[in-house]
Amino acid sequence: MSIVGLFAQLLAIALALALAPLLTGWVNQWRAWLQGRRAPGLLQPYRVLHKLFNKESVVAEHATPIFRVAPYIMFGCMALACGIAPTLSTDLPLAPAADAIALVGLFALARVFISLAAMDIGTSFGTLGARREMLIGFLAEPALLMVLFSASLITQSTSLAMIVETLAHQPFAIYPSLAVAGVAFTMVSLAENARVPVDNPATHLELTMIHEALILEYSGRHLALVEWAASLKLFAYSCIGLALFVPWGVAEAGTPIAILFAIPMLVVKLAVGGVLLALIETINAKMRLFRVPEFLATAFLLAVIALLVHVLLGA
Amino acid sequence: MLVLDWILIVIAGWLALGVAGIGALRNTAFVARVLFPAGAVLAVALAGFAVAGLLGTPETAVLALGLPDLPFHLRLDGLSAFFLLVIGAIAFGISIFAAGYFRHGEGTPPGLMCLEYHLFLASMALVVLADDAYAFMVMWETMALSSFFLVTANHRVPAIREAGFLYLLIAHIGALGILLCFGVLQANTGDYTFANMRAQSLSPLWASAAFLLATVGFGAKAGILPLHVWLPEAHPAAPSPVSALMSAVMLKTAIYGLLRVSFDLLGAQQWWWGVLLMAVGLATALYGVVFSAVQTDMKRLLAYSSIENIGLLFVGIGLGVLFNAYGMKALSALALTAALYHVLGHAFFKSLLFLATGSVLHATGERSLGKLGGLMRRMPWVAWLSLVGVLASSGLPPFSGFVSEWLLLQSFLFTTGLPDSFLNMLVPVLAAGIALVAALAGYTMVKFFGVIFLGQPREPKLADAHPASPLERAGLVWLGAGCVLLGLFPVQVIGLIDRVTRLLVGGGIADTVRANGWLLLSPSSIDRASYGPLVFLGVVSLAVLLTAVLVRKLYHGRLRRAPAWDCGFPAQTARMQDTAEGFGQPIRQIFEPFFRMRRELPSPFDAKPHYRVTIEDHFWHWLYLPVARLTSLIARGVGRLQQGRIAIYLLYSFVTLMVLLLVVKS
Numbered sequence: 001m002s003i004v005g006l007f008a009q010l011l012a013i014a015l016a017l018a019l020a021p022l023l024t025g026w027v028n029q030w031r032a033w034l035q036g037r038r039a040p041g042l043l044q045p046y047r048v049l050h051k052l053f054n055k056e057s058v059v060a061e062h063a064t065p066i067f068r069v070a071p072y073i074m075f076g077c078m079a080l081a082c083g084i085a086p087t088l089s090t091d092l093p094l095a096p097a098a099d100a101i102a103l104v105g106l107f108a109l110a111r112v113f114i115s116l117a118a119m120d121i122g123t124s125f126g127t128l129g130a131r132r133e134m135l136i137g138f139l140a141e142p143a144l145l146m147v148l149f150s151a152s153l154i155t156q157s158t159s160l161a162m163i164v165e166t167l168a169h170q171p172f173a174i175y176p177s178l179a180v181a182g183v184a185f186t187m188v189s190l191a192e193n194a195r196v197p198v199d200n201p202a203t204h205l206e207l208t209m210i211h212e213a214l215i216l217e218y219s220g221r222h223l224a225l226v227e228w229a230a231s232l233k234l235f236a237y238s239c240i241g242l243a244l245f246v247p248w249g250v251a252e253a254g255t256p257i258a259i260l261f262a263i264p265m266l267v268v269k270l271a272v273g274g275v276l277l278a279l280i281e282t283i284n285a286k287m288r289l290f291r292v293p294e295f296l297a298t299a300f301l302l303a304v305i306a307l308l309v310h311v312l313l314g315a
Numbered sequence: 316m317l318v319l320d321w322i323l324i325v326i327a328g329w330l331a332l333g334v335a336g337i338g339a340l341r342n343t344a345f346v347a348r349v350l351f352p353a354g355a356v357l358a359v360a361l362a363g364f365a366v367a368g369l370l371g372t373p374e375t376a377v378l379a380l381g382l383p384d385l386p387f388h389l390r391l392d393g394l395s396a397f398f399l400l401v402i403g404a405i406a407f408g409i410s411i412f413a414a415g416y417f418r419h420g421e422g423t424p425p426g427l428m429c430l431e432y433h434l435f436l437a438s439m440a441l442v443v444l445a446d447d448a449y450a451f452m453v454m455w456e457t458m459a460l461s462s463f464f465l466v467t468a469n470h471r472v473p474a475i476r477e478a479g480f481l482y483l484l485i486a487h488i489g490a491l492g493i494l495l496c497f498g499v500l501q502a503n504t505g506d507y508t509f510a511n512m513r514a515q516s517l518s519p520l521w522a523s524a525a526f527l528l529a530t531v532g533f534g535a536k537a538g539i540l541p542l543h544v545w546l547p548e549a550h551p552a553a554p555s556p557v558s559a560l561m562s563a564v565m566l567k568t569a570i571y572g573l574l575r576v577s578f579d580l581l582g583a584q585q586w587w588w589g590v591l592l593m594a595v596g597l598a599t600a601l602y603g604v605v606f607s608a609v610q611t612d613m614k615r616l617l618a619y620s621s622i623e624n625i626g627l628l629f630v631g632i633g634l635g636v637l638f639n640a641y642g643m644k645a646l647s648a649l650a651l652t653a654a655l656y657h658v659l660g661h662a663f664f665k666s667l668l669f670l671a672t673g674s675v676l677h678a679t680g681e682r683s684l685g686k687l688g689g690l691m692r693r694m695p696w697v698a699w700l701s702l703v704g705v706l707a708s709s710g711l712p713p714f715s716g717f718v719s720e721w722l723l724l725q726s727f728l729f730t731t732g733l734p735d736s737f738l739n740m741l742v743p744v745l746a747a748g749i750a751l752v753a754a755l756a757g758y759t760m761v762k763f764f765g766v767i768f769l770g771q772p773r774e775p776k777l778a779d780a781h782p783a784s785p786l787e788r789a790g791l792v793w794l795g796a797g798c799v800l801l802g803l804f805p806v807q808v809i810g811l812i813d814r815v816t817r818l819l820v821g822g823g824i825a826d827t828v829r830a831n832g833w834l835l836l837s838p839s840s841i842d843r844a845s846y847g848p849l850v851f852l853g854v855v856s857l858a859v860l861l862t863a864v865l866v867r868k869l870y871h872g873r874l875r876r877a878p879a880w881d882c883g884f885p886a887q888t889a890r891m892q893d894t895a896e897g898f899g900q901p902i903r904q905i906f907e908p909f910f911r912m913r914r915e916l917p918s919p920f921d922a923k924p925h926y927r928v929t930i931e932d933h934f935w936h937w938l939y940l941p942v943a944r945l946t947s948l949i950a951r952g953v954g955r956l957q958q959g960r961i962a963i964y965l966l967y968s969f970v971t972l973m974v975l976l977l978v979v980k981s
Contacts, residue, residue, distance in 0.1 A: 056871070057874045058875050058877050059874055060877065060879035060880075061878055062689070062692065062879075064692060064698075064769065066769065072862055072863055073855070075858065075862055076856070076858035076862065079854075079858045080851070080854050080858060083854070094854060096837075097835070097846070097851050098846065098847070098851055099845060101721050101724055101725075102712055102846050105710070105711055105717055106712065108710075108711055108754070108757055109706075109711045109712060111757075112706070112709060112757060112760075112761055115761050116761060116769060119765035120770065121770070122769070122892050123879050123880065123887075123892070124882075124887075124891060124892060124893055125882065127770065127897070127898070130765065130898075131898050131901065132901075134758045134761050135758070137754065137757065137758070138751075138754040138755050138757065138758045139754070141754040142747060145750045152728055153728065153743075157842055157843045158728060159843070159845060217879065221866050221870060225862065225866070290901075290904065293901070304743065304744060307747070308740060308743060311740055312740070
């Protein structure tokens, strides 16, 4: 473990924590513009977080400790996920602790805890949200795993850092399997981050919501942490997508200069990705809940096809 | 003194405890406070000796029991030592729990229960020690019968008697398969010792026949498709410690048998055996987990989950066979390590969860998920320990279930060098299936835990639920600790499993794993794949603590308790919470073809609306009922011969005599 590696690791986590709300704000801003509305300021998510942290937390009388612990666990999981996603450098001391499979496990752990917390209060909404969240999860999780497997088969490694390093080093070539996997990954990311067409982050209409139903009982600092963790999740997914499908610009040498150069590269890629996300959200309509399994099953099948394409074509 | 002798002393001790139970037939206090704890001490001793056996060299013994000229051959090698470790470690937790659990007799008097329980333990230990077919079958049958009596402990309930008979029936179909398998394996030498079977080299055809018989025979015990129907009936019918023992340990003896026959006794393996095991395993796993997700009885849910886990084990073993058939020792060892790790992991978390349902059952008298809820506040120990089991069972890091899942997926990912392109295509599809099963297991477990322990009590009587007794808690703590430690120290555990894989395929992964350090689990090189559960746990815990402290430092830690928000509808009651039924509804809709479902929906004008749904297994109607009808048809035909009049029977005798005379004459 080198000093530079440690520095890059801390920088990656700090950058993720700092930039994640900005990315959410950026996507919201673009969505508003594309939909012909006046957009809230770019810094609005920070203001919301600040406001929520200042408010007192109201917790239901019969809530168990799980309810209070879950936001912290979710936040911790997402922080680690951002730490192992090779955003700036591939020389990350934490990377060996969790590979692509463990990353999927990490997301699942956060999901299970937040779903249990939603069931804890025992209102109809919470359990409804938990059920829907787990429904999305059980289809999205294997699809994500299969996408990551396609990349690992090409690079002969399940370590995210190694995958990025290998992919970035190869001469520019379009892998048919990765192209298919990319589509699957986009679909999974939309579902996992509660975006249109699977869920609408702006809705509070009870029949359609998933993520919002899940966190309905949270307030104050707990809500702030959940929201921040959701931003971090979007950030982590974006970074993983960029790392897999647009791996160029990540510092492989691991020198401080290269890492510093990687930051503007990352910001530019995220900015473009955010606009694309807003565009997808604008031109699609939200689906009925029971269309979601079909949507995700398509993603799952595409990911499996990506694997098979790799086996067939060897690329 | 040999390790094997010590193990035999433990087994003799168990039998003695059983006999002592007969002496104190109705003395619950003596049985619970003295005999069961003594059994637990013997169990932990067995686990210790098993570790010694695992690290030592194979030992054999001949017991002059049984028929004259047909003594019991026993042998302790790596494989049997590993399974003895599972038996000892799990039985320790269950026996301690049982000491606090059997408070009043449940149908069967406690002393008799004690005899059956310890006989069951002893027979399982002897099954894995047996070194000839005769001893194996005797012990196998003892195991089946003692567990039959344990299942039917509450024999006054007709449903439990039915479950017991179904179990007995399928156990014997399986036993027939095993018996025939041994018949093929001894290759007409008439010598039924395992040493002789190892020495025989069968033709590929006969080897395949033996393998198929073993798969059916051991599969019936393990609960693979389509021989799984007894499992969700029998496991829930038994008292909880027995359910735990059956699900966590007895199913593993079937896995032991399969490994023993297919790797040890049969020499060369064929690739399609592996494919068969994987296909059957995946189908079983998917079937099990989908059914588990729609159950509304907590013990049935767990029983179906056991079917799922057995399926996963079969997939792991199948992959091991496939690699081994192509001479890929290291990969085969990796797949088998994954399977054996899961044997250990599943034994801990499934016994933990079954025992937890036992505590809930005692505290509330209720096993239907629709009538539970909010028990975390009443029974915090059971709830938190169940949470550990639930997380391990869902395959979430950093618990035990994740390690085996990770290893299994890794062994799938390494599979690119198979000589057959068909197999290379098949393997990713199977990996996708495994991923789906694992994710569905998470769904099921969230349902299990959330509905029982979280939310508000759905029935008023749950307010009087009493917490588990200290001994029950102690048993649960032991099993919960197992789930955590197996999750955190995979490198050390793999060091033990390595002995088994070396015995089975002549290769192991422990050297590579150890070379990569004790902190990171990495089956080949760190660049290729690695997972560090301790680092993982450390970073997540650090992030959680840091966040909690920083939020309090920078802002505040104020908290107000208030009633839950009622969405503007003040007339809400606890009964209006989402139910287990509702939680399973999406699965029922998505996987509709899996079920044979009947639904009664209320019409909008019903004064007393009621909703009922029954879910049945297709296999009942496709396989079991036709066979049952055929059997009764044949029985009726035979019945016609039996008129019940002595004259007719005399006529039969006379005719038989005449025919025989004719035959003899010609």
